[in-house]
Amino acid sequence: MSVVIQSESELFSNLVKYIKAPDMLKYEALGQSHHIKLHKDIWGMTSWNSGTVEFNPHNIITENEQLLQENYNDLLNGLNTTVRPKKFEPNDNVILIQGMKESIDRDLGISTTKLDWNSIGTSATAESESQTDLISEFTDAAYARKVFSTAGSSARVNQTMRLGMLWDSDSFDAAPVTIRESGIHWALTGTLKCHARVVSTDFVLDTGDLFVIQINELQENGTL
Secondary structure, three states: OOOOOOOHHHHHHHHHHHHOHHHHHHHHHOOOOOOOEEEEEEEEEEEEOOOOOOOOHHHHHHHHHHHHHHHHHHHHHOOOOOOOOOEEEEEEOEEOHHHHHHHHHHHHOOOOOOOOEEEEEOOOOOOOOOOOOOOOEOOOOOOOOEEHHHHOEEEEEOOEEEEEEEEEHHHOOOOOEEEEEEEEEOOOOOOOOEEEEEEEEEEEEOOOOEEEEEEEEEEEEOOO
């Protein structure tokens, strides 16, 4: 039997925050000087019950967002036409100070790195700009940071960077595992190469379950 650990009202509230984030940023830009650039970073974390969905990892952004949109439409209109996620949570992102500096170096051509690795870990320690890595990244023999360009999906949509990754229970030595944090890195290893870190409430990944992480970095200029 499928396990859903989130009420429909909570799911709907979370979907509204996630789906409406671009519109809210545009609204926030109204009345601001066009010399001001606004930046909004929001992560979507979704767990799916074993056997309820299938994804192509290289198309994970489109496929996962389609299901989230279907759930939003269902809950908005009192329908039940699509599979419900086990849990969905939107979380605002913290760009680390070292990540800001590295981004500037890339823009200036000083650095040729790229944001191509996704990590997950077990610590619920609050995010801080001064952090340089995850607090407690998994160290299972089966675990390694995943590469967006080969194992996931990445795209620019207008002025939004989108990165998506699919994780499953085979990524770990044994299930269940509890996921509480995630990061974007510009290297496979190293504790000083993390661009951003986010913390969630507990996501318990059971055998066969799927876990999707998506990062949306949105930008808007003011409109006056």
